[in-house]
Amino acid sequence: MKIQKEQILDYNTKGLQNHNENFDFLTNKLSKNGHKVEEIISKLSEFQVAIPSWALGAGGTRFGRFSFYGEPSRLEQKLEDVGVLHALTKTAGAVSLHIPWDIPQDYAAVKQQADALNIKFDSVNSNTFQDQKNAKESYKYGSLSNTSQAVREQAIAHNLDVINIGNKLGSKSLTVWLADGSCFPGQNNFQTAFQNTQDSLKDIYKGLPDDWKMLIEYKPYEPNFYSTVIQDWGASLMLANGCGEKAFTLVDLGHHLPNSNIEQIVSILQLKGKLGGFHFNDSKYGDDDLTVGSIKPYALFLIFNELVYGMENNPQNPDLAWMIDASHNVKDPLEDLIQSLEAIQEAFAKALLIDQDELKAAQLDNDVVKCQEILQGAYRTDVRPLIERARLNSGGVISPINAYRSLDVRNQLIKERGRNTVATGL
Numbered sequence: 001m002k003i004q005k006e007q008i009l010d011y012n013t014k015g016l017q018n019h020n021e022n023f024d025f026l027t028n029k030l031s032k033n034g035h036k037v038e039e040i041i042s043k044l045s046e047f048q049v050a051i052p053s054w055a056l057g058a059g060g061t062r063f064g065r066f067s068f069y070g071e072p073s074r075l076e077q078k079l080e081d082v083g084v085l086h087a088l089t090k091t092a093g094a095v096s097l098h099i100p101w102d103i104p105q106d107y108a109a110v111k112q113q114a115d116a117l118n119i120k121f122d123s124v125n126s127n128t129f130q131d132q133k134n135a136k137e138s139y140k141y142g143s144l145s146n147t148s149q150a151v152r153e154q155a156i157a158h159n160l161d162v163i164n165i166g167n168k169l170g171s172k173s174l175t176v177w178l179a180d181g182s183c184f185p186g187q188n189n190f191q192t193a194f195q196n197t198q199d200s201l202k203d204i205y206k207g208l209p210d211d212w213k214m215l216i217e218y219k220p221y222e223p224n225f226y227s228t229v230i231q232d233w234g235a236s237l238m239l240a241n242g243c244g245e246k247a248f249t250l251v252d253l254g255h256h257l258p259n260s261n262i263e264q265i266v267s268i269l270q271l272k273g274k275l276g277g278f279h280f281n282d283s284k285y286g287d288d289d290l291t292v293g294s295i296k297p298y299a300l301f302l303i304f305n306e307l308v309y310g311m312e313n314n315p316q317n318p319d320l321a322w323m324i325d326a327s328h329n330v331k332d333p334l335e336d337l338i339q340s341l342e343a344i345q346e347a348f349a350k351a352l353l354i355d356q357d358e359l360k361a362a363q364l365d366n367d368v369v370k371c372q373e374i375l376q377g378a379y380r381t382d383v384r385p386l387i388e389r390a391r392l393n394s395g396g397v398i399s400p401i402n403a404y405r406s407l408d409v410r411n412q413l414i415k416e417r418g419r420n421t422v423a424t425g426l
Ligand code: PSV
Pocket: 125, 177, 217, 219, 252, 279, 287, 325
C-alpha cells in the first residue's frame, strides 16, 4: 500500500477553495497582531514526530484485544503504514522500533524502504519486561535491578544488542523503560534495586556510541503496584546524571500521578539540559495511552508553551526526540495516530502564537490577569488553517482523516494483508 502523489493532488483540489478562504481570514487577523505567519508555518512543516511501531496494530487490554484487521505483522508492513501516515500528514517522518519485535531480517532492504518513504529511525526501545523465547534467565522479578547478577547481565547484553541493531539503521538513541519494581512492601530493598539499576545502566552506557543518547523513561506504577524502581523524573534524572552527559530523562505524558504539573517538570529538565525525549499520549487515569489531546488539550498546550520556551532559550538542552506512545482498542490505529499527530501540531502552533516578550513583561509586572489572557488568547485561536497550509506546502493533504477515509486505506490494507492479522507488540 503506497499513497501516490496524484491521489493527494486530486484529493486536495476538492477542499482547496475552502482552505484558502479560512487561511486568508486567519492570516489577516494574525498578521495584524504582529505574528509572522510564514515563520510559524515553516516551523510546523519541519516538526516531525516518530510513530511507535507498537501502535500500528490495535493495542488491547489485559481483558482482550479486538483486531482492526489488515494490521501489519512484519517490520516491512509497519514501515508501509508509517509511510501512509507520512504521505498524508507530512509530520510522521520517523519510526521508533521495539526490539525484539522489530528485528530486521534484511537491513539493507529495510533501510532502502525507509529511505524511499522518507522515514528516519528514531530511538530504539529495548524490552526487558517480557521473557524472550529461549532466554536463559527470567525477568519475573526485574531486569536491570534484579538481585541476580546473571539476570542483570542478560538484560545489559540485550540493551547492547538493541544499540547494535539501531546503529545499523541510523538510530541515534536508546530508550530504556523498565517494568522493574515490587508488588508488596518488603519484597525489594529499594536501595539495592536502585543501585543495581544504576550500575547496569552504566554498563550499557559504556557501549553507547559517542553520537548516541540514552533516554531513561520513568513511570510511577504498573506492572508493579507497590513500588517502581524508576518511579519519577527525579529517579530518572539521578540515573541519567550517574551515567553521564549522553544520558537524559524521557517524559511520557501518561507516566504521572493524577494532576502532576508536567509542564513544570519539562521546563526544569530543559533548564538543566537533561530533557532528552518525549512520549505523547493522553490519559484520564494513568498510563492510558489515549489519543494525544483527547482528554486534556489545554495541559498539552501548556506543555508545548514550555517546550517552545525551552527550544528558544535553553541551548544547553539538546534537540528532543519527539515520539508518540499511544495505542488502544477501539479506533483504527492509523486514524488514531493521525488524530494524535494533528493534536500535537495544534498544540505546537498555539504555543507559537504566544508572544513570549509580552508574557515576560506581564510576569515582571505581576499582572496575573494579563498572563492568563495571553496564554488563553493563543489557546482559543483556531489554528487549523495554519496546519493545513503547512501540510499542503510539504505535499500532504488538507484533511488527513478525511483523505484516509476517502482513499479507503483500511480496506486496501485488509485486501492486501487479510483480516486475521496480529501485529507484534504490546
Ligand atoms: C509501558 O508503560 C510503555 O507504555 C512505556 O511507556 C514504553 O515507552 C512503552 O511501553 C514501550 O516499551
